[in-house]
Amino acid sequence: MTRWLGPVGPGQWPVRALVATMPLLALLCTLGAGQAPAPWLAGLVLLLGVGWACFPESAVGATVLVVVVAWWGIGLREGLHPWALPAALALLTAHVAATLAAYGPLAMPVDRALTRLWVRRGLLVWLATPVTYALAVGVGGSVPPAPVWLVGLAAVAAAATAASVLLGRPD
Template identity: 40%
Template sequence: MPRSQLLLRGVVLLGPVVALLATGPAGHWPPWWLLVPVVAGAGVAAAAPDSAAPAGVGLGVLAWWTVALGDGVPAAVLVAAPALLAAHLAALLASYGPAAMPLDAATLRLWGRRGALVLLTVPAAFVAVRLLDGEPEQPGIWVLGVAAACVATVVATALIDVRTGEVDAR
């Protein structure tokens, strides 16, 4: 197996485990009976990145975060979100071909830039949650949020050059 595939599959294995353990510093260490299936599922996801295993393990981690932390959003989310995104992108890239096929640098750079753009939203969302925590819910805030997400999606889609997959920086 080429080095690029080994590295990608290592990220698929470690991403969900890091994201799961990130709740620990907030005082909510996952129990062993949850950690074992997540590690095993991450192993299956690393071996078969084109299966449903990566998504299933990610959803399991998100479920733990929901149960363990309830309404709070600790700073550990700034570790968990990149870990889950890295695992997701690594699984996507590892599934581009057979395990014996190395990935070319151009594809890795393209998806690396895309992942970095997605990661830019994490600190902004975290700061927004912290600033709005405890504030009374304003009527229409969800409608405004969905509208903003739709506008951002349309703008991002309009900026992508479909021939190259690159973002047009005009």
């Protein structure tokens, strides 16, 4: 695990600050949709975000992402809202930043070429978000309730994990 003591490499503070704060920003995007999270939930998400920033390769990251996505599913019972788009961008930003932070210890500088590569990859992934949102809005009144979206998200995550394990390159 990353050691959180010692010298800090160039670029580490901004990258880890994104990891710590972007999940909270995604959670607070529900304010734009008219639903405020409880203060304890915001505090929990911030605490988990800071933990993820300290240990970017740990399961804390998956935990905070699940908490935020669950809040979106539970808190917005009326269905999909346009504020889901910036929330998705915030979560993706946190994930990309954590990936960059996990490449080495805190003292290691963040490589610019690696940063460009992961930002490009993240933007390509995010391009699917507005398309998916438009498709969901396009189906109109036949949009299933929020728990169905959460099950769908879990299925996609499981499929992606299985594909990465099965198709991963051996070292």
